[in-house]
Amino acid sequence: MIKEQKKQIRRKALARRNALTEPERERGKLLITERILGHQWYYLSDTILGFVSYGSEICTTEILESALQDGKNVYVPKVEDGKMEFYRMFSLSELKNGYKKIPEPAGDTDRYVFEPEHADKTLLLMSGSAFDPLGNRMGYGGGFYDRYLADKENLRLRSIGIGFRCQQVEQVPVEVTDVKPYQVILV
């Protein structure tokens, strides 16, 4: 069954990510920051839908801080009522541990409202547990991005999955509800 396959692949990819050394993580952060800040979609966007890295995820702190510095509107995920929404953040220090102890906004700031006409000025960064060479992506099994993007085709066209090279697997089993990022950048 596809669920079981996904679980195994996820476990192995995350084990490799968990095993990265501090210098490897630091290198990953520098490279991904450079790739995103230099990206055409970053330049063209006034709005960044990022994520606040937790656990062994590739560190997004510098991307978020640079985006704030650059005057972008920065939003990050908050899980409420089993659903993921994006709330505006102004500084990393205002975030509080929420769903699965991931730092989240309090929910008293603007919630990102999707407008198809504005999607070409919005960049969505997606975390993931495993990616394959065709750009398919797996998350942690919550289906949060899949459900969030299900009715937001234009946003999908500006989405980038980011992670470490060790998260690449031969093949990610794909279900009909899976939404793949438009681009994947592994460093």
Ligand SMILES: Nc1nc2c(c(=O)[nH]1)N(C=O)[C@@H](CNc1ccc(C(=O)N[C@@H](CCC(=O)O)C(=O)O)cc1)CN2
């Ligand atoms: N930084 C970050 N924030 C994010 C996401 C993400 O992928 N990364 N999400 C995007 O979806 C949402 C949170 N999704 C999650 C869904 C499931 C689990 C979870 O079950 N974690 C397991 C450990 C994972 C594993 O090792 O298999 C656990 O805590 O037991 C965690 C987060 C919203 N915020």
Ligand SMILES: Nc1ncnc2c1ncn2[C@@H]1O[C@H](COP(=O)(O)OP(=O)(O)OP(=O)(O)O)[C@@H](O)[C@H]1O
């Ligand atoms: N559009 C959708 N509507 C309803 N359920 C969905 C939808 N998309 C995904 N799901 C459900 O969410 C669950 C998790 O899916 P999956 O294992 O693909 O998550 P994932 O890719 O790891 O998660 P994420 O998208 O958060 O990174 C599955 O049971 C799937 O059926």
